[in-house]
Amino acid sequence: MSLLIVYGTETGTAEDVAEGLWREARARNLPACLAPFDEYDIENLPSERAVLFVISTSGQGEFPPNARTNWKWMLRKSLTRDTLKEVSIAVIGLGDSSYQKYNFAGKKLFRRLLQLGARDLLPVCLADDQHESGIDGALLPWKDQLWLQLHGIYENLSLTVDPTVPPLCKYTLQFAENGDSNDSMRNGEVKGEGELRAVRVVENRRVTAENHFQDTRLVSFDTSGVGGMDYAPGDVLMVHPCNPEETVRIAIDALQYDDELLDRPFRALPTDSSIRPLPNDVIGDGPTTLRSCLLRLFDLQQRPRRSFFELMGAISTHEMEREKLLELASAEGQDDYIDYITRTRRTVAETLRDFAHTAREIPPQRLFDILPRIRSRAFSIASCPVKHAGRVEIIVAKVEYRTARMVEPRRGLCSTYIARLMEGEKVRVRVRPGTFRFPPVARAIVAVGPGTGVAPFRSLILWRSGSDWDELQTSREGKVAVHTAYSRDEELKDGGRRYVQHVMQQQRRQLLQMLQEEKAWVFVAGSAGDMPTAVMEAIDLIGKEGNGEDGFAAQLEREGRLQFETWS
Numbered sequence: 394m395s396l397l398i399v400y401g402t403e404t405g406t407a408e409d410v411a412e413g414l415w416r417e418a419r420a421r422n423l424p425a426c427l428a429p430f431d432e433y434d435i436e437n438l439p440s441e442r443a444v445l446f447v448i449s450t451s452g453q454g455e456f457p458p459n460a461r462t463n464w465k466w467m468l469r470k471s472l473t474r475d476t477l478k479e480v481s482i483a484v485i486g487l488g489d490s491s492y493q494k495y496n497f498a499g500k501k502l503f504r505r506l507l508q509l510g511a512r513d514l515l516p517v518c519l520a521d522d523q524h525e526s527g528i529d530g531a532l533l534p535w536k537d538q539l540w541l542q543l544h545g546i547y548e549n550l551s552l553t554v555d556p557t558v559p560p561l562c563k564y565t566l567q568f569a570e571n572g573d574s575n576d577s578m579r580n581g582e583v584k585g586e587g588e589l590r591a592v593r594v595v596e597n598r599r600v601t602a603e604n605h606f607q608d609t610r611l612v613s614f615d616t617s618g619v620g621g622m623d624y625a626p627g628d629v630l631m632v633h634p635c636n637p638e639e640t641v642r643i644a645i646d647a648l649q650y651d652d653e654l655l656d657r658p659f660r661a662l663p664t665d666s667s668i669r670p671l672p673n674d675v676i677g678d679g680p681t682t683l684r685s686c687l688l689r690l691f692d693l694q695q696r697p698r699r700s701f702f703e704l705m706g707a708i709s710t711h712e713m714e715r716e717k718l719l720e721l722a723s724a725e726g727q728d729d730y731i732d733y734i735t736r737t738r739r740t741v742a743e744t745l746r747d748f749a750h751t752a753r754e755i756p757p758q759r760l761f762d763i764l765p766r767i768r769s770r771a772f773s774i775a776s777c778p779v780k781h782a783g784r785v786e787i788i789v790a791k792v793e794y795r796t797a798r799m800v801e802p803r804r805g806l807c808s809t810y811i812a813r814l815m816e817g818e819k820v821r822v823r824v825r826p827g828t829f830r831f832p833p834v835a836r837a838i839v840a841v842g843p844g845t846g847v848a849p850f851r852s853l854i855l856w857r858s859g860s861d862w863d864e865l866q867t868s869r870e871g872k873v874a875v876h877t878a879y880s881r882d883e884e885l886k887d888g889g890r891r892y893v894q895h896v897m898q899q900q901r902r903q904l905l906q907m908l909q910e911e912k913a914w915v916f917v918a919g920s921a922g923d924m925p926t927a928v929m930e931a932i933d934l935i936g937k938e939g940n941g942e943d944g945f946a947a948q949l950e951r952e953g954r955l956q957f958e959t960w961s
């Protein structure tokens with residue numbers, strides 16, 4: 394019986410990892426099946442031989458959307474300590490340690506599998522975005538152990554793989570011949586909830602002063618007449634960015650594909666039923682071409698992962714480059730990898746340029762194995778479904794930074810894409826529920842939203858009171874009171890900066906009354922860094938002053954009255 398690999402993903406990383414493992418299993422002569430967790434018939438789980446789970450954590454310590462249904466099944470009371478006693482399991486959790494609920498989904502899943510009697514092949518692997526080698530930091534050493542363990546179950550599994558033999562391609566490309574219509578060249582349809590929709594930009598306005606260090610924008614999209622774009626306060630807009638032209642140019646120069654090849658429509662046929670068709674909604678309305686894929690499908694600005702070097706090394710016929718590539722892919726090459734990629738934040742496009750001989754040898758179908766995919770990014774919706782009918786607005790801070798080791802400044806793919814959008818341009822987006830669960834309208838709310846964290850609260854306040862920021866006051870007579878902290882402009886007596894937690898301290902009497910007597914709910918949105926902890930500490934202090942007890946914030950959280958939506 395083959396190895397089952399299931400994944401739960403929000404933005405696709407878990408899918409990439411699962412797919413990499415699936416390919417590696419096949420290269421090791423181990424038959425394997427691959428599926429999103431919720432597409433797997435969960436009733437069969439007790440009769441599997443070995444299952445590998447790759448689960449990211451989304452929201453606030455939650456399971457990703459395509460793993461929630463089967464996770465609910467696993468929590469059924471009717472399941473016993475024997476349910477999975479025949480099944481060997483291993484779990485990879487993907488998370489980010491800047492979040493409070495670090496890797497919660499992976500940890501919870503692992504614990505539950507053990508409760509149901511499953512045999513753990515290895516301790517849970519907790520991969521962390523913050524590690525200096527990215528998720529590979531934890532994943533690579535763990536993976537080596539995994540194959541050893543699986544060898545105990547599957548005797549034919551090969552413990553060594555020849556790094557110079559490239560694995561099977563995911564797709565074969567069928568290029569259009571004269572006379573093929575564009576329609577006959579369409580790739581797989583993406584339908585339903587996950588489908589991206591094209592909306593037009595109505596306005597893209599800078600909301601910070603020109604001399605402010607941060608370029609933050611309010612971007613408005615026209616959604617009138619576009620189906621599936623209904624939303625409520627707290628919902629999130631997923632935006633699918635494109636690579637900037639200059640980055641696409643670097644990649645094309647490195648690959649040395651000519652215009653005829655770049656613009657010839659093709660269909661990508663999966664070479665195995667476990668491989669998903671190419672998503673049409675990403676590539677756009679026109680035919681799929683290598684140029685459209687380089688613009689919209691492949692993430693050329695990402696930091697290349699180890700698997701990128703592994704595959705490049707496997708196809709390279711240039712001795713020096715091959716040696717270097719395979720070294721960067723290996724566990725021993727970790728320091729070199731950190732030096733070459735992590736410290737300088739080198740991108741996929743730049744790495745293709747650096748390994749010029751190998752890049753020139755990449756056949757088009759291999760791009761789909763080597764290059765990572767662009768993933769949609771989440772932005773809290775800042776508009777009100779009633780006041781801004783037919784519109785969706787988001788607030789985006791442009792990410793740009795430079796350190797001494799960088800040749801050029803680094804820019805966030807999506808925020809730069811958005812900052813450059815012109816009126817009338819088409820953008821691919823979809824709406825998904827956020828993590829906030831708001832109480833009934835009669836209940837009081839405390840909303841803490843530093844920076845772009847104001848977005849979901851603008852939506853909520855407009856919806857509940859009909860007023861925008863500039864119409865609100867600092868007293869509660871008008872039902873809504875606004876208190877501000879300008880951390881860049883205001884200093885405290887001790888020279889420190891004034892943040893939201895200081896405002897909370899200042900307003901502690903009113904907050905205590907709201908929390909204790911009015912049973913208010915608290916919502917916190919914004920940076921996943923230190924802010925959420927500072928807010929929890931402020932709530933604890935306020936609680937302690939009120940009733941002399943510790944742990945007020947944790948108590949509110951247990952009651953569902955303290956909720957976070959944070960991003961890093």
Ligand SMILES: Cc1cc2nc3c(=O)[nH]c(=O)nc-3n(C[C@H](O)[C@H](O)[C@H](O)COP(=O)(O)O)c2cc1C
Pocket residue numbers: 401402403404405406407408449450451452453454455457487488489490492493494495496497522771959960
């Ligand atoms: C909206 C959002 C919420 C997240 N929440 C958490 C979290 O609560 N805990 C955590 O450890 N990581 C969290 N992460 C980080 C992801 O788990 C991590 O980036 C992972 O590699 C993404 O995997 P995916 O692309 O398969 O969804 C969050 C990421 C996003 C975009």
